[in-house]
Amino acid sequence: MVAVRASDEDRQRVIAALQRHTEAGRLTLDEFSDRVGIVYAAKTLDELRAAIVDLPALAPAAPPPASHGDRQLLLTFALAILAVALIGTVYTLFH
Secondary structure (H helix, E strand, O other): OOOOEOOHHHHHHHHHHHHHHHHOOOOOHHHHHHHHHHHHHOOEHHHHHHOOOOOOOOOOOOOOOOOHHHHHHHHHHHHHHHHHHHHHHHHHHHO
């Protein structure tokens, strides 16, 4: 079987999983540090898997909920579009 080279994105994904396991109390900070060292030294996907093989699978991370500021921005944008459409309609009717 051919070993598949790991990318930086693969490494970042494994480190994110290790962070979540550490936050859940499955790893100590020392274990986390040791495993991050393994991840950065890994050249193949199999070497990356070695850093997480004894940890349970994680559910995909949920995207963060939209903040109040994001909703406010979206509402402002929608109202601006509505205002432009209304001005265009009025201009067309009276010219």
